[in-house]
Amino acid sequence: MNKTYMDKVHTWGRIWCVASLIFFLCIPVAISLHLGVWPRAEIVGKGLAAIAFFFVTGIVEVVAYSPMLGAGGTYLSFVTGNIMNLKMPCALNAMENAKVKANTEEGEVITTIAISASIIVTTIVIAIFVVIFALNPSFSALMSSDTFAPAFQQVTYTIFGSLAATYFVKHWKISIFPIAAVTVLLLFVDPGIGVLIPVGVVLSMLGAHVMYKMKLV
Amino acid sequence: MFADFKSDGFMYCIILAVIIFVCMQALFFLKKAWARGKELGITTDKLKNAVTSSAIFSFAPAIGIAVTVITLSVALGYVLPWIRLTVIGAIQYETTAAIAALEAAGLTGGISQPVTDPEIFSAIAWVMTIGSILPLILIPIILKKIQKGVSDVASKNSKWMDIMTAAAFIGLIAAFIGRGFAGTGSSKEAIIGDGAGVLSLTAIIASVGFMLFFTLINKKLKKNWIEALAMPLSMVLAMVVVVLINQFLPELAAIEWRY
Numbered sequence: 005m006n007k008t009y010m011d012k013v014h015t016w017g018r019i020w021c022v023a024s025l026i027f028f029l030c031i032p033v034a035i036s037l038h039l040g041v042w043p044r045a046e047i048v049g050k051g052l053a054a055i056a057f058f059f060v061t062g063i064v065e066v067v068a069y070s071p072m073l074g075a076g077g078t079y080l081s082f083v084t085g086n087i088m089n090l091k092m093p094c095a096l097n098a099m100e101n102a103k104v105k106a107n108t109e110e111g112e113v114i115t116t117i118a119i120s121a122s123i124i125v126t127t128i129v130i131a132i133f134v135v136i137f138a139l140n141p142s143f144s145a146l147m148s149s150d151t152f153a154p155a156f157q158q159v160t161y162t163i164f165g166s167l168a169a170t171y172f173v174k175h176w177k178i179s180i181f182p183i184a185a186v187t188v189l190l191l192f193v194d195p196g197i198g199v200l201i202p203v204g205v206v207l208s209m210l211g212a213h214v215m216y217k218m219k220l221v
Numbered sequence: 222m223f224a225d226f227k228s229d230g231f232m233y234c235i236i237l238a239v240i241i242f243v244c245m246q247a248l249f250f251l252k253k254a255w256a257r258g259k260e261l262g263i264t265t266d267k268l269k270n271a272v273t274s275s276a277i278f279s280f281a282p283a284i285g286i287a288v289t290v291i292t293l294s295v296a297l298g299y300v301l302p303w304i305r306l307t308v309i310g311a312i313q314y315e316t317t318a319a320i321a322a323l324e325a326a327g328l329t330g331g332i333s334q335p336v337t338d339p340e341i342f343s344a345i346a347w348v349m350t351i352g353s354i355l356p357l358i359l360i361p362i363i364l365k366k367i368q369k370g371v372s373d374v375a376s377k378n379s380k381w382m383d384i385m386t387a388a389a390f391i392g393l394i395a396a397f398i399g400r401g402f403a404g405t406g407s408s409k410e411a412i413i414g415d416g417a418g419v420l421s422l423t424a425i426i427a428s429v430g431f432m433l434f435f436t437l438i439n440k441k442l443k444k445n446w447i448e449a450l451a452m453p454l455s456m457v458l459a460m461v462v463v464v465l466i467n468q469f470l471p472e473l474a475a476i477e478w479r480y
Contacts, residue, residue: 009257010368016253018361020246025357027242028308031235032346038231043344050325051348055318062355070364071371072389076250078364082356084243085309088393090282096390097278097452098271102263106386107375113258117268118275120251125276126283127243127307131236133287138228138299154467154474155460156285158424162459163282164397165428166452169436171394175387182392186399190417190479194405200396208392212384221384 009109010075013116017079024083061199068202072096072106076116084123088201093163094122100170177221182208226339227298236304243307274449281457286312293319296332301346310353322348401425405479418477423466427459 036042069087070078073095081091098118104110136143146152172179185207186200195203215221226232251272258268289312293302297319305315320331322345328334336342375382401421435451467474 012253014365014368016249017364020249021357021361024242024246024308025354027239028350028354028357031239031304032343032350034235035232035346036343039226039339039343041340041343043340043347047322047325047341047344048347048351051318051322051344052352054321054325055314055348055352058314058317058352059355062353063359066356066359066363067367070360070367071386072393075364075368076254078360080247080250082309082360083246084307085353086282086286086306086311088397089311090279090286092393093452094275094278098275101270101274101448102267104263105383106390107371107382109257110261110263113254113261113263114267114271116250116254117258117271120247120254121272121275122279123247124244124251125279126286127240127247129280129283130287130290130303130307131240133284134290134299134303137287137291137294151468152464153288154420155464156288158420158463159282159285159456159460160397161401161421161424162428162456162463164394165401165425165459166432166455168394168398168425169429169432169455170452171387171391173433173436175391178384178388179391179395182388182395183398186395187402190399190403190405194400194479197396197400200400201393204396204399205389205392208388208395209385212388212391213381216381216384 010112013075013079013112017075020083021079064202068205073119074106074112074115076112077119080116080119080123084126086126088197089160089163090126091119091122093167094118096167097170178208178212178215181211185211225298227336227342228300232298232300236300236307239304239307270449274452277450278453278456281453281460292316293332296323296334296336297342297345301342301349305349308353309356310349314353315349318349318352319345398425403479416477416479418479419473419475420463420467420477424459424463427462428455431455431458 065087066078066082069081069092072092073081073087077091077095081087084091095115095118098114099106099111102110102114104114106115172183182204186204189203190200194200212221255268259265286306290299290302290306292312293305293315302315306312310318316332323329323331323336323341325348326338326341326344328341336345400417401424402417404417404421432451432455435447435455439447439451
């Protein structure tokens with residue numbers, strides 16, 4: 005890859021990351037100053053201790069997702085979240101459509117563009133709909149009603165079903181084992197999607213590696 | 222809209238600042254990546270496609286995220302969940318963090334009751350924020366090393382790397398597809414639609430079917446717009462099928478084999 009561009013991406017990314025960190029920490033500071041009250045450290049400490057698991061998944065996500073998202077995509081995605089259910093599928097779909105590979109500079113460019121576009125649209129759409137909900141509680145009741153709620157509950161499966169159609173058709177040989185393995189695993193234990201994803205990725209890569217060594221792919 | 226301290230003008234100023242910050246960052250990277258794409262010889266059509274298909278694709282999930290704001294709005298008002306779901310974090314994390322903070326403060330009603338104590342509201346904001354920022358600390362330190370490691374491996378054996386990359390993506394997809402086949406529900410209560418059942422299977426089969434359909438049509442017609450819209454259309458049409466099954470075959474839709 006062109007070292008100059010990638011070096012610049014990391015420089016920009018680090019600056020924006022640090023800026024984001026400071027900005028996000030300023031939000032609870034601003035809320036506390038505005039309300040004139042600071043929470044007791046023991047409440048915050050106990051609350052954080054209860055969600056310590058998310059610190060671990062945070063580390064795993066950075067290591068597991070960054071090779072797939074690319075550098076620019078990673079810097080962007082970890083500022084805005086919703087990575088598994090939105091940013092990652094966006095990036096994969098964009099690379100498929102553009103017929104570029106991950107871990108190439110073309111892949112880096114395409115994933116960055118796709119994730120940037122997704123962030124802007126998502127931010128604006130969320131803003132519009134939240135304002136509508138705040139102004140019109142009956143509309144928010146409709147969207148969360150039994151008529152429409154199932155669609156939003158299943159939206160993640162519709163996203164990954166569409167992706168599956170593309171990937172599994174092209175790579176059906178290395179797809180059978182991970183789907184079967186994850187499904188069987190889930191019959192015995194459901195560790196939650198945060199653990200299931202790295203498990204699925206590891207199983208899939210192991211299976212593909214074995215098939216590669218056996219010259220089956 | 223400006224009901225109490227949770228949704229006053231100051232809170233709306235914060236979310237406005239967040240929206241501007243997030244969009245500015247995205248535009249910055251978009252502009253830089255676009256310019257580099259042109260230098261690499263990627264056609265303008267491909268670059269525009271990346272924007273269009275991602276923008277259209279993001280629309281329905283973004284509405285879904287906005288709907289999840291409702292879940293937290295009873296306890297926290299609309300603005301804090303709106304802020305949190307615009308920045309790093311997802312609904313499962315934000316809900317857990319809010320409940321953890323409430324319980325740490327001695328309140329056991331969960332997120333079904335409005336928070337009326339400013340100290341507790343402030344505590345929730347702190348817990349939600351601090352609990353989510355570790356990646357922002359790690360990434361500037363380790364990302365370049367990770368990318369270099371991946372790049373070094375790729376340069377030594379690109380065919381193996383291509384297979385491993387595809388396998389990684391497939392593993393990610395398999396995790397979600399597997400959950401649709403056999404995942405348990407997200408809570409101890411028997412909530413229809415959160416565990417594997419007819420609706421999750423319908424969503425997967427419908428989206429796979431529509432995507433294959435659009436792929437076949439595009440092979441014959443070879444139109445850029447079909448390629449760009451195939452995934453978002455497949456997604457939305459599959460969501461419509463789910464709504465129709467739930468409306469017209471409710472007894473079938475209620476069947477779940479994992480709770």
